[in-house]
Amino acid sequence: xxxxxxxxxxxxxxxxxxxxxxPVRAFRAVGGTPRFITRAEGPYIFDAEGKRYTDxxxxxxxxxxxxxxxxxxxxxxxALLDGFSFGAPTEREIELAEAIIALVPGVEQVRLVSxxxxxxxxxxxxxxxxxxxxxxxxFEGCYHGHADPLLVKAGSGLATFGFPxxxxxxxxxxxxTLVLPxxxxxxxxxxxDAHGKELACVMIEPIAGNMNFVRASVPFMTRLRExxxxxxxxxxxxxxxxxxxxxxxxxxxxxxxxxxxxxxxVFVFGKVIGGGMPLAxxxxxxxxxxxxxxxxxxxxxxTLSGNPVATACGLATLKEITKPGFFEALGAQTQRLVEGxxxxxRDAGVPLVGDSEGGMFGFFFFNQLPxxxxxxxxxxxxxxxxxxxxxxxxxxxxxxxLYEAGFVSAAHTPAxxxxxxxxxxxxxxxx
Ligand code: KE4
Numbered sequence: 001x002x003x004x005x006x007x008x009x010x011x012x013x014x015x016x017x018x019x020x021x022x023p024v025r026a027f028r029a030v031g032g033t034p035r036f037i038t039r040a041e042g043p044y045i046f047d048a049e050g051k052r053y054t055d056x057x058x059x060x061x062x063x064x065x066x067x068x069x070x071x072x073x074x075x076x077x078x079a080l081l082d083g084f085s086f087g088a089p090t091e092r093e094i095e096l097a098e099a100i101i102a103l104v105p106g107v108e109q110v111r112l113v114s115x116x117x118x119x120x121x122x123x124x125x126x127x128x129x130x131x132x133x134x135x136x137x138x139f140e141g142c143y144h145g146h147a148d149p150l151l152v153k154a155g156s157g158l159a160t161f162g163f164p165x166x167x168x169x170x171x172x173x174x175x176x177t178l179v180l181p182x183x184x185x186x187x188x189x190x191x192x193d194a195h196g197k198e199l200a201c202v203m204i205e206p207i208a209g210n211m212n213f214v215r216a217s218v219p220f221m222t223r224l225r226e227x228x229x230x231x232x233x234x235x236x237x238x239x240x241x242x243x244x245x246x247x248x249x250x251x252x253x254x255x256x257x258x259x260x261x262x263x264x265x266v267f268v269f270g271k272v273i274g275g276g277m278p279l280a281x282x283x284x285x286x287x288x289x290x291x292x293x294x295x296x297x298x299x300x301x302x303t304l305s306g307n308p309v310a311t312a313c314g315l316a317t318l319k320e321i322t323k324p325g326f327f328e329a330l331g332a333q334t335q336r337l338v339e340g341x342x343x344x345x346r347d348a349g350v351p352l353v354g355d356s357e358g359g360m361f362g363f364f365f366f367n368q369l370p371x372x373x374x375x376x377x378x379x380x381x382x383x384x385x386x387x388x389x390x391x392x393x394x395x396x397x398x399x400x401x402l403y404e405a406g407f408v409s410a411a412h413t414p415a416x417x418x419x420x421x422x423x424x425x426x427x428x429x430x431x
Contacts, residue, residue: 099315114279196231381402
């Protein structure tokens with residue numbers, strides 16, 4: 001039955017709130033009708049009207065290999081033949097935990113879960129249980145999933161609605177959550193002066209993809225590490241988006257190169273680690289992880305945690321991205337895209353700046369790279385929305401919100417990148 005995106009959207013809205021199972025998909029920030037995707041292949045996705053788009057969302061990060069990678073498909077198919085879910089330990093969970101530990105210095109043990117929200121929520125509970133403290137710091141513009149204590153000035157989704165917090169989150173659940181401006185050393189020092197010994201942790205997106213693309217500055221990250229160490233607070237790296245995406249060792253490896261001896265304490269992973277299947281993880285030293293049930297008093301559990309099919313998908317994905325040269329090639333393509341967009345904008349007299357690391361990128365209709373959420377939200381959203389639709393009309397699927405990051409996969413060829421830049425040239429001319 002051939003049908004249109006609009007017809008599907010109307011039907012969906014009758015039975016699913018907003019017609020979507022995750023708010024950002026509803027195109028509320030950019031307007032217009034969401035595309036209902038029927039299938040995907042390599043760097044492309046196809047909508048209900050048979051239109052092809054070059055995909056720069058990649059399921060919001062997981063599809064780093066592109067869609068339908070044969071080795072991943074085979075691994076998932078084989079896993080399915082052995083069973084969908086057992087609710088019992090499997091060797092593959094050990095293999096995935098070992099693979100993560102091998103790639104992330106500082107992680108000695110891992111717990112697998114089913115979503116980034118679950119991983120972030122559990123990492124916070126673990127940090128609180130391990131330190132016996134309740135307060136923690138997060139940063140405006142960073143999003144760590146939708147667990148109540150973390151839904152305070154979240155940077156993803158809520159940023160559009162402008163709600164400082166989500167409805168339904170009782171005041172006393174967020175009273176321990178301190179929200180600071182990103183990259184603001186003075187605010188950080190003041191918060192530690194006031195609450196240092198009460199802080200269980202500081203949770204941060206080291207390269208923030210939920211306010212498009214903002215890097216923690218080296219001085220800020222250096223000071224953050226010092227303050228956490230001197231006050232006994234755990235430094236929690238939320239690498240759900242940046243992990244195995246900006247580099248094989250995630251943003252952590254980027255900051256280890258920039259800051260000698262740098263190490264975070266707790267890590268949160270998702271997206272790429274599941275290869276498109278529901279799988280996420282959190283990890284830390286053995287000394288921190290020993291607080292988790294069944295060893296310790298911090299409870300955490302999950303029916304589908306470490307699911308055998310999802311772990312097969314994640315392992316097959318990891319196997320591909322650890323191949324020599326993978327990130328060099330991916331980084332070069334992503335850089336080519338950003339430089340192409342900047343060049344097209346410059347030739348059209350449109351202020352646009354971009355940045356990228358590995359397979360993750362961002363760009364702003366602005367004259368310099370924002371260093372925090374407040375600045376990101378002053379960038380030209382009307383122009384972004386017009387650009388978004390001009391590109392969508394030309395078969396390029398960018399993130400439908402100016403505060404979201406973009407993703408390039410290994411399946412994107414130089415020709416795909418050049419075609420995207422050509423579409424941008426047309427879009428700028430049309431704007
Ligand atoms: P999930 O529960 O959506 O798997 O992960 C939550 C999460 C945690 N931490 C970071 C840094 C994240 O980026 C996310 C989820 N990212 C959003 C994109 N901005 C997912 C897309 C969506 O909400 O639909």
